[in-house]
Amino acid sequence: MFYHIKELAYQAKPERPDPIMARRLQELIGGQFGEMSVMNQYLFQAWGTRGHAKYRDLLLDTGTEEIGHIELLSTMVARLLDDAPVTELDTAAATNPALAAIIGGMDPQHAIVSGLSATPKDSNGVPWSGGYIIAGGNLLADMRSNLHAESQGRLQAVRIYEQTDDRGIKDMLSYLIARDTMHQNQWLAAIYELEQQEGVVVPNTFPKELEKRDVSYLFLNHSMGDESSKGRWASGQSMDGMGTFQYVKDVPPFGPAPKLKPAPPAVHTTPPNVM
Structure with a gap:
């Protein structure tokens, strides 16, 4: 069961509208390593966890947090699209080179499809896919996938941070980047704990004698x-x-x-x- 509260997880107030940055932030929402991916990944991993209460709770806590991150980014995108030039675009662009640059970099779906709001898509308008998520039922394998997802997601957030001088966007991204720092650390902690219990090779339940062990440790x-x-x-x-x-x-x-x-x-x- 989930509950929603009206307050955001953090503030999302840009200094000024910026349709181009709104498009870039779509990658952090609906891209392969965006918040929609990690949210669904952690929640489906949790719902499939059998008999490991603390790991299930860890996944549920983090997956639920990611719902709030999507809300945060979606709010920022909507505010960046305030006063976006969605009428008489050709005429305006012909008389204003600066406006033409903005229009050229804007995601047209923000004006045509979503009515100046965020969409469940990446920065090129490609719809988010459930194929992005990994929930394989093996905790160690899944935790390693989570570390990978957070590493790529933080990398993209940092790159977008470097692409703006808007202090409001930077402030929000700084928060999300910090949370990605924690999430990488927590998945590493879980990986370390599981490796101490199970070993480093997944799965650890397959009989070693059924493996061609003469090639198990050869680098070719x-x-x-x-x-x-x-x-x-x-x-x-x-x-x-x-x-x-x-x-x-x-x-x-x-x-x-x-x-x-x-x-x-x-x-x-x-x-x-x-x-």
Whole structure:
């Protein structure tokens, strides 16, 4: 069950309208690593968590917080679209080069589709997709996906921060960037805790004897150079503590050349006697 309160999670007051920045902020709402993605990702992970109350609560707390972040960004977008030039655009642009630049950078869907409000889309108008979210039912795998999502999301927020001199936008983004700092740290903490309990390889329930263990810790060099041999992954104890990394410079084939039998005549492929 969710409750809504009228107050925002933080303030969202730009110094002046800016349709171009409104379009850019759409990426933080409906982009692949936007707030809609992390909100749905955390909530669906939580709803599917079985028997781990503290991790379920962690996910629900954070997913619910992200709902407020979408509201915050949507409010900012709406305010940035205040007084946007949505009528007589061609005439105005022809007489005012500055206005022409604004019109050219504006998301036309803000004027045509949404009535000067935010949309569940990215900065190019591509609709948000449920395919962006990861909720696989394995807590360690999911927490790693969460860290990745927050890392990319914070990166994008920082880039947009650098693209504006509006103190109101910067103030709001500063808040969101700080929350992304916390979220990266909390997912790292959860990952560390789960790794201490389960090990680092996902899943940890698959029997090791069913794995081709002779290749489990080989780094295979598939390039003409050997710079990759200098990394931590090329020698020494493996990260799961159950093997030793080995660097293989000249990678041998591990299987024979494929030989496929002819397809049945009804499929109409190339006859076997044609070379």
